[in-house]
Amino acid sequence: MKTLLQGNYAVAEAVRLSRVQFVAAYPITPQTPIYERLSDYELEGKLKGVMMRTESEHSAMAACISAALTGVRTFTATASQGIALMHEMLHFASGNRVPVVMCNVNRVVAIPWAFGSDQSDSLSQRDTGWMQFYCEDAQEAVDTVIQAYKIAEQVFFPVMVCIDGFFTSHFLEPIDIPEQEMVDRFLPPPDIPNRFDIKNPAYVGNVVSPEQYMVFRQKSFEDMEKARGVIKRVDDEYREIFGRGYGYLEAVDTEGADVVLATSGAMTSTARVAVQSLKDKGYDVGLLKLRTFRPFPTKEIQEALKGVKKLAVLDRNISIGKEGIWCQELKAALYPLKERPTITNYIAGICGADVSPEMIEEMVINTLKREDAPELPVWVRRDQ
Amino acid sequence: MMLKEELEREYMRSGHMGCPGCGVATTLRLVLKVLGERTIVVIIPGCHAVISANYPNSVLKVPCFHSAFEIAAPTAAGISNALKIRGEEGINVLAVAGDGGTFDIGLQSLSGAADRNEDFIYLCLDNEAYMNTGIQSSSSTPEKVWTMTTPGGRKGRKKNLMQIIAGHRMPYAATVTMGKPLDLMEKIEKAKNIRGTKFIHALVPCPTGWRMAENLSAKSAMLAVESKLFPLYELIDGINFRITHEPQGIPVKEYIKIQGRYRHFTDSDVEALQKQVDEEWERLVEKAKSCI
Numbered sequence: 153m154k155t156l157l158q159g160n161y162a163v164a165e166a167v168r169l170s171r172v173q174f175v176a177a178y179p180i181t182p183q184t185p186i187y188e189r190l191s192d193y194e195l196e197g198k199l200k201g202v203m204m205r206t207e208s209e210h211s212a213m214a215a216c217i218s219a220a221l222t223g224v225r226t227f228t229a230t231a232s233q234g235i236a237l238m239h240e241m242l243h244f245a246s247g248n249r250v251p252v253v254m255c256n257v258n259r260v261v262a263i264p265w266a267f268g269s270d271q272s273d274s275l276s277q278r279d280t281g282w283m284q285f286y287c288e289d290a291q292e293a294v295d296t297v298i299q300a301y302k303i304a305e306q307v308f309f310p311v312m313v314c315i316d317g318f319f320t321s322h323f324l325e326p327i328d329i330p331e332q333e334m335v336d337r338f339l340p341p342p343d344i345p346n347r348f349d350i351k352n353p354a355y356v357g358n359v360v361s362p363e364q365y366m367v368f369r370q371k372s373f374e375d376m377e378k379a380r381g382v383i384k385r386v387d388d389e390y391r392e393i394f395g396r397g398y399g400y401l402e403a404v405d406t407e408g409a410d411v412v413l414a415t416s417g418a419m420t421s422t423a424r425v426a427v428q429s430l431k432d433k434g435y436d437v438g439l440l441k442l443r444t445f446r447p448f449p450t451k452e453i454q455e456a457l458k459g460v461k462k463l464a465v466l467d468r469n470i471s472i473g474k475e476g477i478w479c480q481e482l483k484a485a486l487y488p489l490k491e492r493p494t495i496t497n498y499i500a501g502i503c504g505a506d507v508s509p510e511m512i513e514e515m516v517i518n519t520l521k522r523e524d525a526p527e528l529p530v531w532v533r534r535d536q
Numbered sequence: 537m538m539l540k541e542e543l544e545r546e547y548m549r550s551g552h553m554g555c556p557g558c559g560v561a562t563t564l565r566l567v568l569k570v571l572g573e574r575t576i577v578v579i580i581p582g583c584h585a586v587i588s589a590n591y592p593n594s595v596l597k598v599p600c601f602h603s604a605f606e607i608a609a610p611t612a613a614g615i616s617n618a619l620k621i622r623g624e625e626g627i628n629v630l631a632v633a634g635d636g637g638t639f640d641i642g643l644q645s646l647s648g649a650a651d652r653n654e655d656f657i658y659l660c661l662d663n664e665a666y667m668n669t670g671i672q673s674s675s676s677t678p679e680k681v682w683t684m685t686t687p688g689g690r691k692g693r694k695k696n697l698m699q700i701i702a703g704h705r706m707p708y709a710a711t712v713t714m715g716k717p718l719d720l721m722e723k724i725e726k727a728k729n730i731r732g733t734k735f736i737h738a739l740v741p742c743p744t745g746w747r748m749a750e751n752l753s754a755k756s757a758m759l760a761v762e763s764k765l766f767p768l769y770e771l772i773d774g775i776n777f778r779i780t781h782e783p784q785g786i787p788v789k790e791y792i793k794i795q796g797r798y799r800h801f802t803d804s805d806v807e808a809l810q811k812q813v814d815e816e817w818e819r820l821v822e823k824a825k826s827c828i
């Protein structure tokens with residue numbers, strides 16, 4: 153049975169169902185309803201364990217890290233300035249190899265001050281060593297949070313589950329909230345090692361030499377590579393039990409298409425409408441939904457875009473001084489191929505600015521018409 | 537009274553990498569003697585961290601986590617809550633931070649943890665400057681004292697941290713120093729048996745940063761107390777003061793004259809400092825009186 157819920161509350165449901173033992177959080181728009189709902193659960197006895205109301209996001213992540221090192225299942229949520237403040241702790245979490253799961257509700261980073269969706273807050277945390285997943289809707293967010301614990305606790309990397317501010321976090325959607333019993337079957341109770349065993353004392357986080365430091369980094373790099381298989385296995389298993397799975401990405405009619413539209417997050421739903429409308433008009437167009445950002449699915453992308461001549465990349469983020477972040481990553485992934493599509497990057501929907509199916513259709517047609525790809529990204533917005 | 541066994545046991549191995557005469561090492565050693573083997577230590581950047589372990593070694597016989605600079609308190613809180621969740625009882629969590637990590641960069645997160653009355657002991661090893669990075673001024677550095685970043689002497693007085701601590705109504709707070717080791721150990725023993733956030737402010741001599749001979753650490757710590765410059769007291773629930781040692785009232789000049797960081801002090805500087813010390817002491821005595 154489906155329940156009508158806003159995305160934030162759906163994420164809170166997933167946290168409860170995952171039997172999280174320790175939550176540390178701090179309010180920030182548009183994430184706050186997750187924190188509030190978890191507080192309700194605590195009061196109602198639905199969330200066992202400890203709820204720590206910290207004085208900053210930085211401390212929230214600090215406490216999640218040390219609690220996870222002590223062997224408990226942890227969660228926090230944040231957005232925008234909050235994830236920016238946490239930045240140091242994000243490196244710290246992955247360096248400590250803790251299976252912390254965090255929901256980041258994408259929101260612009262000041263300045264100017266604003267509240268709408270923009271993936272730059274989390275995409276700019278690219279090199280912190282976190283796994284990152286971008287969800288199309290609240291259902292996917294619920295499923296991804298539950299999956300995230302199973303992945304994180306096998307590979308010992310923290311996982312970030314990202315949803316679009318307001319579009320996904322606040323809009324009501326009919327959502328299938330899984331049964332506790334089924335979730336328990338999929339996700340066993342936490343079995344996380346306690347690194348501070350008084351019977352076997354160890355020092356966590358020593359000072360190391362340059363060579364030793366490199367050894368640790370290389371090990372992390374190699375373990376993240378190994379995690380690719382785990383992500384796939386967990387997703388397959390989830391699909392078997394719950395009938396829903398997402399893969400690293402979703403490729404719809406991409407192979408050999410005249411043009412493919414690549415996008416991520418909530419904008420994918422709009423893109424689906426635009427692509428269908430173009431197909432109805434006779435265009436040979438495919439859709440590439442990007443879900444996993446780290447580890448980056450290079451092979452899967454190369455596979456999905458085989459024989460594609462033109463690629464339009466729709467980014468709700470911008471790396472000033474370069475271009476959209478997904479676009480950069482896609483270009484790098486396609487570079488090793490002998491034949492690769494020409495790529496046009498569209499920057500749209502920043503700060504939750506309106507992106508209609510018609511606007512996306514225009515982007516795709518524009519990409520098809522072009523002989524060469526423009527050097528700079530194309531900014532698309534409604535005139536005001 | 538301390539048991540003989542507590543006085544003799546050691547949870548710090550030999551081989552720490554501190555300078556000779558380092559007050560940080562001695563203070564930590566005394567504290568761990570009392571806390572014993574059922575202890576988890578959180579350490580943050582500072583001399584106490586750097587001297588305690590180079591991979592894969594550790595001078596501590598108890599588990600330790602080298603956390604980040606500004607998060608001694610929330611790190612300790614995360615551990616103590618996780619222990620509670622796991623049903624592991626009777627384990628002391630000790631957060632160790634310097635004055636930089638406490639008076640300055642970690643003050644916000646300490647305030648947050650104390651406000652929630654998280655269950656751990658916070659030990660501030662106050663050597664009155666950023667010693668690990670090579671003697672730079674912190675808000676704990678006394679007025680007019682020389683450091684590498686205050687070559688003309690620091691402007692402004694040492695922050696009154698215990699007043700800030702008092703505002704949090706912690707169940708237990710105390711000042712200690714290695715110059716009075718039994719007083720120190722008794723206070724740690726008390727802190728160990730109280731639930732909630734306990735704050736221990738330790739004045740720790742640093743021969744390197746204080747520009748002082750390495751055999752004068754214990755003496756300087758003793759003089760700090762006996763001159764009333766660093767009085768020893770307890771603070772219960774943020775309101776009740778109890779002085780635990782009646783100082784002899786040795787002139788403060790005796791304390792500062794053995795330290796090179798005060799070398800440039802003129803007679804009138806010394807006089808002004810003596811006046812400040814006497815006034816502060818009177819204030820403390822008044823507070824302690826009203827608490828009885």
Ligand code: SF4
Nearest residue numbers: 554555558583742744
């Ligand atoms: S600089 Fe001071 S605190 Fe640091 S190790 Fe040397 S004596 Fe100890």
